[in-house]
Amino acid sequence: MNIASEQHVSAMVIKINGELTADDSDNFKRNILEATNNFASDIIVDCTLLTLIDSVGLESLLWLSDEARRNKSRLRLACVPEIVLNIFCLTRLGGAFSTHISVEAAARSLS
Numbered sequence: 001m002n003i004a005s006e007q008h009v010s011a012m013v014i015k016i017n018g019e020l021t022a023d024d025s026d027n028f029k030r031n032i033l034e035a036t037n038n039f040a041s042d043i044i045v046d047c048t049l050l051t052l053i054d055s056v057g058l059e060s061l062l063w064l065s066d067e068a069r070r071n072k073s074r075l076r077l078a079c080v081p082e083i084v085l086n087i088f089c090l091t092r093l094g095g096a097f098s099t100h101i102s103v104e105a106a107a108r109s110l111s
Helices: 022-036 055-070 082-090 103-109
Strands: 002-007 012-020 043-053 075-078
Touching: 002 022, 012 022, 012 055, 022 055, 043 055, 043 082, 043 103, 055 075, 075 103
Parallel strands: 012 043, 043 075
Antiparallel strands: 002 012
């Protein structure tokens, strides 16, 4: 898994490339903390290149959601692949995340 971040006007955009699994959880959290500078802005996770997520990956996203909320930031997921959306539904986590069809749509939702 690779993570890249870009600061935009409305939010920090985090791009995940690859798998978000148990093997990547610690790296994911470390990269998020570094990129967000203690959640100084809202966060959009661009999932366009997310290829696989397991239960620990789901826990990592829930952790991110909790941390954002605790720091008075908002979290949006953008471009979530159908397979990941299906996993959200199967695990009844569909309502736990605000998902959007594009990064731009996610940014607009923060306005």
